[in-house]
Amino acid sequence: MLPATPPQTAAPADDVAATFGRPDGVEGSFAPGGAPVDRPQPHIAPPDPVLAEAFSRPAGESDTLQRDPYAVPEPEDVPEPDPWRSADSTASLASPAVAAAPVNGPTTFGPKLGIREVLFGGRVHWWALATLGVLTLLVGMFGGLVGRWTAEVVTPLHSNSVKLDGSAPDTDESRGAVARVVKAAQKSVVTVEVRTAVDGGSGSGFIVDKAGYIVTNNHVISKAANDSKAKLEVVFFDRQRVPARIVGRDIRTDLAVLKVDDVADLTVAKLGDSDKVQIGEEVIAFGSPLGFDKTVTSGIVSAVGRAVPLRPDADSDTDAVINAIQTDAAINPGNSGGPLLNDDAQVIGVNTAGAMTGGGSIGLGFAIPISEAIPIANTLIKTGKVNHPTIGISASTVRNDRIFGAQVRDVADGSAAARAGLREGDVITKFDGKHIEGADELTVAVRTSKIDEAVKFTYWRDGRYFDGEITPVSD
Incomplete structure (x- = not known):
């Protein structure tokens, strides 16, 4: 088996070895002493002047990087303390802040200033100043002449030639519908x-x-x-x-x-027909409200057939329910008894009552229809009293989720209502062709019927409606 061969590393280039290699004779990272250099060594260029100035050691410093911790810095020039800025300074006298001006001798007054010196600083000649004065005088005279001329053109406030005349063309013709009715x-x-x-x-x-x-x-x-x-x-x-x-x-x-007796040349009012009155037609109320006689107010017919109760009080024994004409013509205390007129100057109602808040009219006035007043007046002139039809019951208004009408509270024995079969608790909803929604409407319907003439009526009992016939009698 062959011995292992160490891996071979390529030799560095000469310029790289010259720059980064160890000097000759140096084997490790540190050498006890320098070795002769017999090969090219790296050359360090001088530092940039700007960097050298910024990072070099101050002049006079040692070559070491650390300053001497025991070195005493040379004393700097410290300005003397300002006593005005030190809280510990003591009071002392010093030289004045501003030197006193030298005192001169007595002052003598010079010549007085003239117009030239004050206005023009002495730079205007006398002849120019005189010319300016003449021009000012001429301008003033011209302005006065113009003012005088314009004052003469404006009409004076007072005059002896003006005379007011309030006379109108002599005519007896009434202007306006209300004026014609009033005149008639x-x-x-x-x-x-x-x-x-x-x-x-x-x-x-x-x-x-x-x-x-x-x-x-x-x-x-x-x-x-x-x-x-x-x-x-x-x-x-x-x-x-x-x-x-x-x-x-x-x-x-x-x-x-x-x-009234022995009054000559009486003018009789023209009586109209209130049965023909239409809602919305114009009407005029004539009378003496609050004692102001010959007072006229105008308006329209707001409603007809309005049941209005009139109860007794300290000043009157009237106890009635009138079948009124409603109007928004102002009717105030004192208008009562006066005529309600139409456009033809005919009486269509007798002004009787008004709804009021705070003592004045609020546009809710009521008048008795003249068609109902005429037979009453004729009877009073003939006999001095009037008999009215009655059915012999007392009733109250009932209005709930089941029924509207006049509920019978009491039935007189032997009365027309008893003969017609009415009982307490029955609710009359219709009488003589008129719808009844309360006790006041029933009172008006009975009073406007005729004595001893049978009329049809409808009543409600135990959840059912019944029709009947009743004959009013005299009260």
Whole structure:
């Protein structure tokens, strides 16, 4: 078996060996002493001047890399401490910061300055200054002449030649529909005044006959009717004041008729047909609200057939439910009893009540239809009293998820309702062709029916509807 042969390594190139090889005579990494060099050695180029300046040792330093730790640096020039910047400095006197100016002798005043020196620094000649003054004077004179001329052109504030004339063309033609209605009806409207020993009140009315009959509301003259010492007067359009008497009154309809005597040339109001009134048509309310006579307000018909209850109070014994015409024409206290007029100056209602908040009209006024007021007034003029139909029940409004109507609370023995078979708890939903949604609607329907004439009605009992017939009788 042949002995192992060590691997052979190629010899380095001469220039590589010269640069990185050991010097001649040096076998290991360290040599005790230098060996003669008999072959080319690497040449170290001088360092770059910039690098030498940046990294070389300072001048005067030893060749060692480490400085002497015990060497004492030469003292540097340290400026003297500033006493103003040291908290430990003591107070001391020093030279003044600014040297005092030398004191001169007494000052003498020079010549006074003139216009040339003040305005122009003495650089303008006298003749130029004089020319400037003349030009200024000329400009001022010219401006004054222009101002005077413009002042004469402007019209003066006061004049003796102006005279205001408020005369209009002489014509008797009324301008506007409301004005025409007012002109036609104004002489037929009156103010009704009641005075007692302790207080008084006023309302309105309108003439219905040349004999001196006047229609108004019962609540207007209620105090006079209940107090024999009360004074009742009617004030006409021309301010003529005349005593009046009560012909008759009806607390169930809130209507009354008055009469005045020995008054000539009375203007009678034209009566219309309230059954033909249309919602939305224009109307005019005439009267004396709050005592302001001959007051006119206008609006439209807002609704018809509105059941409005009128209950007794300290000033009135009226206890009625009126089948009202609703209007947004302003109706305030004092308008009561006055006429509600259409565009033809015809009375279609008697102003009676108004819904109010804070004491003033809110556009909810109510009037008794004239078609219902005429038969009441005729009866009062003939007999002084009015009888109304009744069926002999008391009722209340019921509205729930099952039924709307007037629920019977009590049935009088032997009454028309008892003969018709009505019982307590029955709910009347229809009467004489009118739908009933509450007790007020039933009251109006019964009152507008006729005595001793049978009418159809519908009622609800135990979840079922029944039809019946009833004959109202006189109250």
